[in-house]
Amino acid sequence: MPQDCAEAGALPEIEGLEAYWRHHGMRERRAADADMWMADKIMLDALGLGLEQTHAFLGRAAPGYDEFRRWILATAGPPDAERIARYHAWLSGAPPPPRTRERLLAVEAAPDVLGSEEMEGWARDGFVILRAAIAPDEAAAAAQALWDHLGAVPDDPESWYAPSSHGIMVQLFQHPALEPARRSARIHKAFAQLWGTADLWSTTDRMSFNPPETPRHRFRGPHLHWDVSLVRPIPFATQAILYLTDTEADQGALTLVPGFHRRIEAWLEALPPGADPRRQDLNGGARAIAAGAADLLIWRNALPHGASPNRSAKPRMAHYVNMYAPTLKRQRVWR
Secondary structure, three states: OOOOOOOOOOOOOOOOHHHHHHHHOOOOOOOOOHHHHHHHHHHHHHHOOOHHHHHHHHHHHOOOHHHHHHHHHHHHOOOOHHHHHHHHHHHHOOOOOHHHHHHHHHHHHOOOOOOHHHHHHHHHHOEEEEOOOOOHHHHHHHHHHHHHHHOOOOOOHHHHOOOOOOOOEEOOOOOHHHHHHHHOHHHHHHHHHHHOOOOOEEOOOOEEEEOOOEOOEOOOOOOOEOOOOOOOOOOOOEEEEEEOOOEOOOEOOOEEOOOHHHOHHHHHHHOOOOOOHHHOOOHHHOEEOOEOOOOEEEEEOOOOEEOOOEOOOOOEEEEEOOEEOOOOOOOOOOO
16 A cells, blocks of 8 residues: 555545546536646646546546545555655746655666666657566566456466456556556666656556467457557657566567657658548557566657467466656647
8 A cells, every 4th residue: 555644544635636527427527628638747747646447437427525545545545645746846937845756866866777788779769668667576466466367376377357348458457566667766767767857756557467379268359559649749648568577579569660759740741631640550660569577668659560360279367667858748729
């Protein structure tokens, strides 16, 4: 559970939380919806809540505000006091709290974790692998948390195929074994190099379990896609996946189109009138990225990406980990 709550066992007052509940519970429409997007994003991550799980609860349960607050505590535990203080400071335009400021300065001053060749590859290909992003035992603990959540075991393949409405996505957002990656100074430094700043927030995201294909269990995706609007210009952002076991290219590895970020603008411009960019076949340039346990694969959000069919005998196990700057922009129109 999150630690350092100023008022253990109770949810402190969170600025913007009630407005978020009213809006996303469809009780009222907020006029500045697009402008509040970043505030909502940071607030949920500060609370340790996944975006999807929160929206699902609000839509399914239509809770009252007090019930929503109780659900937050039951789901994510008492929030981290430092993160809440940082969120409130950002919301008011004030500097971050001293403890946060010291931590961010330490990340800025730390030695680079991505070397010149890796940074050159990032500029050229749009992705990079941070080797040994967390410790081996931390990756193994996260993998075990995933096995436990699924009710599956490594030596019983029949247990790998429980019915799921989310495909290879596993709706596990909160677990102590997921926190080392979210709080890793080494991972933070890698993202700081890519973003050009250490003033970044860590996402609260889910896990992934991609078992081998069988005649009865075929790969359902997600295939190559983007998680960003393709209205130009496409704002810079990162995405990342942490492999929890050694993952070969044929093991359902993440697949992407290297270098596509350098030509996406011209590619979009050249599409025939009315053509849907999301329905174009880009598989010819796709590459499945193998990496080891505890390696973090980071890519630019302008790259088409997706999982791949698992042709091996072992499942792909992963945790989605990402960081973002509060200056991140998004297009108001989805294309």
